[in-house]
Amino acid sequence: MNSVSGLVIVDKPADWTSHDVVGRLRRLARTRRVGHAGTLDPMATGVLVIGVEKATRLLGHLALTEKGYDATIRLGQATNTDDAEGEVTATASAAHVTDEALRAGIARLTGEIQQIPPQVSAIKVNGERAYKMARKGEEVELRARPVTVSEFRVTDVRRTGEFVDVDASIACSSGTYIRALARDLGAGLGVGGHLTSLRRTRVGPYDLGMARTVDQLAERMEILPIAEAVTAAFPRRDVTEDDARRIAHGGRLAAAGLGPGPVGVFAPDGTFLALVEEQGRQAKPLAVFV
Structure with missing residues (x-):
């Protein structure tokens, strides 16, 4: 068994669950004592902080730190999951949405806001995960929660027919759903919206510059010693x-x-x-x- 305790900063590939990454790291680190700080949806890529051995006890504290994302939001189409993996539930032309209206919509979603989590989320309702209830066709009533979006900056806008694709860089508090920001931006503009891509760029002090792909880790396992991990965070x-x-x-x-x-x-x-x-x-x- 590997006795090294520390963090592994993984660049999660698309279509892998966070649990898939943990399973792979257990084999690479040769220990069952592996966990992650903050789940990433399968479609998302980017920074996933993995704890090995004693460092698993840091994960709950690291999960509460600010996170950074690069996201693409499609305006003009809503889905039942608020991202591209769901079924389209409504379509409306976003061709008329001006840059000024877009800036105003983003401003309303910046700062300290109240956010209702997506229907398909891991939030528990009466002891059951919301996504399990949603998949059974049950209407899930989720309460709005306070979150902080400290940065919501547009980096590109592409207009294609009736759709508007918005690239954005976002920094936010723990518990913020980027899918919900996409949904609410589209709803506020009256055209619907959903998330088409998501890449986490940072969890607290750990960013993409420190991250390694699963293939790189298979060649050389890099564990940030626990003392260095704590000092950084x-x-x-x-x-x-x-x-x-x-x-x-x-x-x-x-x-x-x-x-x-x-x-x-x-x-x-x-x-x-x-x-x-x-x-x-x-x-x-x-x-x-x-």
């Missing part, structure tokens, strides 16, 4: 030997003023010890790794 706190012993046994430390999110705590020799969260005057362990 969270504020770092180096402590004394006494504090290192305290935190290793689940004790609390005095707060160091490093913010409300997770903070990585390191021993004097550079060993990663724990993630802590500052609450008032104390730093409370979220997860201890030694």
Whole structure:
């Protein structure tokens, strides 16, 4: 068994599920202890953060970080999944949509917004996944949730007959559905819309420049050591030997003023010890790794 704990930044191929990638990495890393931070739909490509061994315990915290995407939205056609894999449910000419109207529609979807997840999503409703209910023909009532779209920037617009294809670069909070942005942009413009392509460019500090394809990883398995992964993603706190012993046994430390999110705590020799969260005057362990 491979004893190295750390992250693998994968450039997920199209038509693979996130679970497919995990299965392949289990074989390559020779361990069952592998997981991912933040699911990508099969049609999507790009950054998928994989945790190996102890680093699987980081994944829940990494999944909450901001993400970046390159997306293509087709205006003039709606689907039942809000992306190109679904069935077309409505068509309306988008030829009349001006650049000014497009900018106004995007502005309404930028900043702190309320977003209703897609009908075909992994959200649980009364204990059952929404996509399973939708596939059975059941109408799923999903509540709007607060999300933050910090950037929604158009990079190209192509007009072909009755359709308008919009390329955009998007940065958003965890839990934001790009499919829903496509749906809502089209609905707001009165012509319908859906997502035709999606590439995740970033999860927190981990971007495409760090990512490797599955084929590249099969040739050479590259694991970012857990200490480097934590330093890249969270504020770092180096402590004394006494504090290192305290935190290793689940004790609390005095707060160091490093913010409300997770903070990585390191021993004097550079060993990663724990993630802590500052609450008032104390730093409370979220997860201890030694």
